[in-house]
Amino acid sequence: MIDEVCRNSGISRQQLDAVAFGCGPGSFTGVRIAAAAVQGIALAFDIPVLPVGSSEVLAQAWLKKTTSKAESDHTLLTSIRSRAELYYLASFRVEQGDMTRLVPDALFVDAAACAMLETDLEKCACIGAQPEWWQGPSFDDGFQATAEDVAIIARQRFANGEGVDAAAALPVYVNGDSPWRRTSKASA
Secondary structure, three states: OHHHHHHHHOOHHHHHOOEEEOOOOOEEEEEEEHHHHHHHHHHHHOOOOOEEEEHHHHHHHHHHHOOOOOOHOOEEEEEEEEOOEEEEEEEEEOOOOEEEEEEEEEEEEEOHHHHEEEEEEHHEEEEEEOOOOOOOOOOOOOOOOOOHHHHHHHHHHHHOOOEHHHOOOOOOOOOOOOOOOOOHHHOO
């Protein structure tokens, strides 16, 4: 499959400088498979890995869709559904096309819990899976994050020398996000 991708791209394995992957947060199985695949490729080709977070990819997809740099001056709240009423939230400041992370990914159940974001939610625009409790503006107008968005971020990281060894290419695990919960002390 890797040979086919290289062939379709008009490059050889020897021309690969790095490999990138969406490191989450997100679907546990999907993120683990992506991490294992890039670890194998990186080890085989002796190249660095560029992990890219899901919230960054979502913000990058929005940034790519804006039609002018002036339009892109916003504080964004990225929202990715975990399960039930839980959401992975992160915030970014976008100014003249440059994106800066304000708050890392964390797991939230409601607006009250968002107080720890230390971000003025009234001035944020939510992108991604909009929580039922969200009252602010939303930019969720059908855009989709793609592999190209991962590549845009990865290229910049590679240029900055930010690649990691294959062994360090791990999924993002957000504290508190586990579907395995005890139902009672008796079942412990």
